[in-house]
Amino acid sequence: MRLLVLVVLSVALMVVDARFTLLKPVRSQMSLVLMQSYWITDLPQRLWQGVASQFGSRTELVAENEKLKTENLLLQGRMQKLAALTEQNVRLRELLNSSALVNEKVEVAELIGMDPNPFTHRIIINKGERDGVVLGQPVLDARGLMGQVVELMPYTSRVLLLTDTTHSIPVQVNRNGLRAIASGTGNPERLELRHVADTADIKEGDLLVSSGLGQRFPAGYPVATVKEVIHDSGQPFAIVRAVPTAALNRSRYLLLVFSDTRTPEERANDAAQAQENLDAQGGGPIIPATVPKPAAVIAPAAAAAVPATAPAATPAKPAATTPVKPAAAHPAAAKPPATAPAAKPPATQPAVVKPAAKPPVSAPATTGGRE
Amino acid sequence: MVGATASRNGWMIWLTFAIGMLLSVSPLPQFMEILRPLWLALLLAFWALALPHKVGMVTAWCLGLAEDVLYGTLLGQNALILTLITFLVLSLQQRLRMFPMWQQSLVILVIFGLAQLVQLWLSALTGNRQPTLALVLPALVSALLWPWISFGLRGLRRRYKIN
Numbered sequence: 297m298r299l300l301v302l303v304v305l306s307v308a309l310m311v312v313d314a315r316f317t318l319l320k321p322v323r324s325q326m327s328l329v330l331m332q333s334y335w336i337t338d339l340p341q342r343l344w345q346g347v348a349s350q351f352g353s354r355t356e357l358v359a360e361n362e363k364l365k366t367e368n369l370l371l372q373g374r375m376q377k378l379a380a381l382t383e384q385n386v387r388l389r390e391l392l393n394s395s396a397l398v399n400e401k402v403e404v405a406e407l408i409g410m411d412p413n414p415f416t417h418r419i420i421i422n423k424g425e426r427d428g429v430v431l432g433q434p435v436l437d438a439r440g441l442m443g444q445v446v447e448l449m450p451y452t453s454r455v456l457l458l459t460d461t462t463h464s465i466p467v468q469v470n471r472n473g474l475r476a477i478a479s480g481t482g483n484p485e486r487l488e489l490r491h492v493a494d495t496a497d498i499k500e501g502d503l504l505v506s507s508g509l510g511q512r513f514p515a516g517y518p519v520a521t522v523k524e525v526i527h528d529s530g531q532p533f534a535i536v537r538a539v540p541t542a543a544l545n546r547s548r549y550l551l552l553v554f555s556d557t558r559t560p561e562e563r564a565n566d567a568a569q570a571q572e573n574l575d576a577q578g579g580g581p582i583i584p585a586t587v588p589k590p591a592a593v594i595a596p597a598a599a600a601a602v603p604a605t606a607p608a609a610t611p612a613k614p615a616a617t618t619p620v621k622p623a624a625a626h627p628a629a630a631k632p633p634a635t636a637p638a639a640k641p642p643a644t645q646p647a648v649v650k651p652a653a654k655p656p657v658s659a660p661a662t663t664g665g666r667e
Numbered sequence: 668m669v670g671a672t673a674s675r676n677g678w679m680i681w682l683t684f685a686i687g688m689l690l691s692v693s694p695l696p697q698f699m700e701i702l703r704p705l706w707l708a709l710l711l712a713f714w715a716l717a718l719p720h721k722v723g724m725v726t727a728w729c730l731g732l733a734e735d736v737l738y739g740t741l742l743g744q745n746a747l748i749l750t751l752i753t754f755l756v757l758s759l760q761q762r763l764r765m766f767p768m769w770q771q772s773l774v775i776l777v778i779f780g781l782a783q784l785v786q787l788w789l790s791a792l793t794g795n796r797q798p799t800l801a802l803v804l805p806a807l808v809s810a811l812l813w814p815w816i817s818f819g820l821r822g823l824r825r826r827y828k829i830n
Binding site for chain 2: 298299302303305306307308309310312313314319322323326327330331333334336337338341409410411412413414415418447454462545
């Protein structure tokens with residue numbers, strides 16, 4: 297009798313848990329206590345690492361320090377170039393009127409446990425809902441994409457790795473932009489590209505990067521390198537196997553990517569709001585001083601327009617219709633200084649942000665002037 | 668006097684369950700993951716045999732829910748499995764107590780094997796199909812571990828007079 301009740305109860309729970317989100321709070325409360333056990337089982341290794349770093353010999357540390365310094369130097373050298381390239385990329389994108397983001401925010405998380413079930417590839421990390429993690433958030437390590445967050449708990453979350461059999465990610469070949477879908481195989485060193493035509497231009501050693509098409513992963517992060525391409529005349533598609541670039545079963549420190557999920561209109565709104573605040577604080581006068589002439593003319597005009605006519609909501613609409621919108625849409629990336637190259641840094645940014653708030657005054661005239 | 672000792676050391680049971688839970692999530696090398704014994708089920712089987720008035724299906728169900736949260740499976744999946752195991756053990760209790768150790772191990776093997784099959788069906792229903800019958804392996808390992816678990820816990824029970 298008791299068995300019957302319990303069985304019915306568990307079946308009901310399973311159905312509810314699968315279909316509705318009703319039980320999520322219960323689960324998250326329970327996990328608050330229970331997830332400590334992952335932390336506890338991880339403790340010995342943590343302690344060992346602590347001890348090892350305490351007793352690391354001086355020569356080793358010096359050697360490591362040297363190595364890190366060289367690496368840092370190399371990376372910084374590359375960074376210098378990257379800054380220029382990013383700037384150029386932003387400008388080119390502006391010319392195309394496309395609104396892809398170049399910079400995303402990342403945060404470091406630490407691995408605290410593996411899923412005990414050997415048939416699934418999931419890991420547990422030490423950042424959770426309270427740290428701002430959201431469902432579906434992409435996770436990277438230093439070498440490439442690792443997976444996405446599939447379950448949120450207050451201080452921990454579960455990450456589904458790329459190689460899980462239930463996971464697929466849209467990718468493209470970095471060399472020529474050929475799109476494909478990489479599915480997990482259950483083997484931590486193996487991804488498979490599904491439905492790639494036999495004649496497709498893909499070969500061993502190609503780097504696959506995320507294409508961003510699923511709107512889940514940001515575009516352009518390395519995912520895998522193609523290991524072998526098998527053309528079997530008996531098969532309708534080529535068999536393409538790839539090795540993930542991320543160290544899926546070795547990385548201990550991971551990066552959580554926070555991408556900007558606002559729509560362009562929301563971003564324009566926020567930009568307008570920020571500008572208003574700046575004006576209210578008397579940030580306005582600084583701009584004309586540093587910015588070349590045309591922008592300086594615009595700035596006071598907009599400053600006058602904002603209090604007079606427009607609350608933040610209305611300017612967004614004209615902005616959405618004028619062609620200049622994408623440029624105004626992301627304040628961080630957009631730098632119309634394509635026209636006014638002299639001053640890139642923060643100083644121009646408010647001036648650029650302006651167009652979102654400005655159109656009510658005289659949109660076509662000013663945009664024309666800028667180009 | 669007897670009553671006093673009877674209720675005193677009940678926390679030991681929960682301690683063993685807590686340790687079992689830690690063992691069931693502790694990291695193992697890749698090739699051993701597939702052999703991980705069903706620690707909670709083993710502990711439940713022992714305590715259900717030894718103290719059927721204290722550890723029963725409700726305990727099993729609650730532990731199963733905890734395991735579900737730990738493993739990130741559907742709430743109720745492991746609860747169902749552990750309840751079934753405890754039910755089978757309880758219904759065979761009178762005979763199991765008479766059996767010599769190797770026969771007990773065999774029965775445990777059968778019970779856990781059945782439970783793992785149910786587990787396979789449930790995870791197939793929820794879409795996480797597990798490829799092979801390899802998942803009966805944990806039942807085998809658990810059955811091999813049963814004599815040791817049984818001796819160890821019996822010693823613990825005698826020592827602390829858990830009733």
